[in-house]
Amino acid sequence: MKFVLDKKQERVTKEKEKKNAILKVRNLNIYYGDNHAVHDINMDIEEKSITALIGPSGCGKSTFLRSINRMNDTIPIAKNNGEILYEGLNILEDDIEVVALRKEIGMVFQKPNPFPMSIYNNITHALKFKGIRKKKELNQIVEDSLKKAALWDEVKDRLHESALSLSGGQQQRLCIARSLALKPRILLLDEPSSALDPISNAKIEDLIMELSSEYTIIIVTHNMQQASRVADKTAFFLSGDLMEYDETSKIFTNPSNPKTEEYITGKFG
Numbered sequence: 001m002k003f004v005l006d007k008k009q010e011r012v013t014k015e016k017e018k019k020n021a022i023l024k025v026r027n028l029n030i031y032y033g034d035n036h037a038v039h040d041i042n043m044d045i046e047e048k049s050i051t052a053l054i055g056p057s058g059c060g061k062s063t064f065l066r067s068i069n070r071m072n073d074t075i076p077i078a079k080n081n082g083e084i085l086y087e088g089l090n091i092l093e094d095d096i097e098v099v100a101l102r103k104e105i106g107m108v109f110q111k112p113n114p115f116p117m118s119i120y121n122n123i124t125h126a127l128k129f130k131g132i133r134k135k136k137e138l139n140q141i142v143e144d145s146l147k148k149a150a151l152w153d154e155v156k157d158r159l160h161e162s163a164l165s166l167s168g169g170q171q172q173r174l175c176i177a178r179s180l181a182l183k184p185r186i187l188l189l190d191e192p193s194s195a196l197d198p199i200s201n202a203k204i205e206d207l208i209m210e211l212s213s214e215y216t217i218i219i220v221t222h223n224m225q226q227a228s229r230v231a232d233k234t235a236f237f238l239s240g241d242l243m244e245y246d247e248t249s250k251i252f253t254n255p256s257n258p259k260t261e262e263y264i265t266g267k268f269g
């Protein structure tokens, strides 16, 4: 079975520039009460790369993704042990400042969730809490973030209209712009385009590839064509285990684990 690995060629140059591991996951276990949802994960995530997390429903992809910016803290029964080293610092430690962490490690969810306010205010909302109040500076950040999220041209003349007047795909790019305004280093994307039409999906994929020159991106996706098109590395999860983690081309053309092969060829899912 073959997936079209288009756009891979353009990425070869970038591959050569690959940096160090920005995240090192060590013996990570996550539990919801008695349910041991994620089992002893060990993996390194390279800086400025795209990592796809794939696997059947309920295998722990989102649980793992959410642990990277401590979103599981909001679930009282969720507990974990092990380490997620972000540039050497274990972000699972109790004394980590979670709000600051989430600025550096931003997250975008499956369903676009813009605030019910103007496009402009969606971007500036969190910046005001950071003490950025000068109009000129805010304007510049709004423009830069929307440009990076490939949305500026579509909204520059309607910045003060409600974000809810945007299409689903535009709303999702606005949510990405909102994260970018906080100058994150890592973006966690939980099925960011699965609720969108094919054209919006393609725009989000192009955007993800564009952003990976500057940001580290980890994306959960059920869409294997999407993983094969965008990701440098792919991690296959099954029942809470990390079964295989390798270069995306290897995972999709010559996986080492027979279970990976069965999954990507649609024998189960």
Ligand SMILES: Nc1ncnc2c1ncn2[C@@H]1O[C@H](COP(=O)(O)OP(=O)(O)OP(=O)(O)O)[C@@H](O)[C@H]1O
Residues within 6 Å of the ligand: 032, 035, 037, 055, 056, 057, 058, 059, 060, 061, 062, 063, 064, 075
């Ligand atoms: N908030 C929660 N409370 C309790 N259990 C949860 C919670 N979220 C997930 N789980 C459990 O953790 C396990 C892993 O779920 P998770 O959502 O991480 O899988 P997933 O691979 O992301 O699935 P999907 O592809 O369907 O989103 C499942 O057994 C699930 O029931």
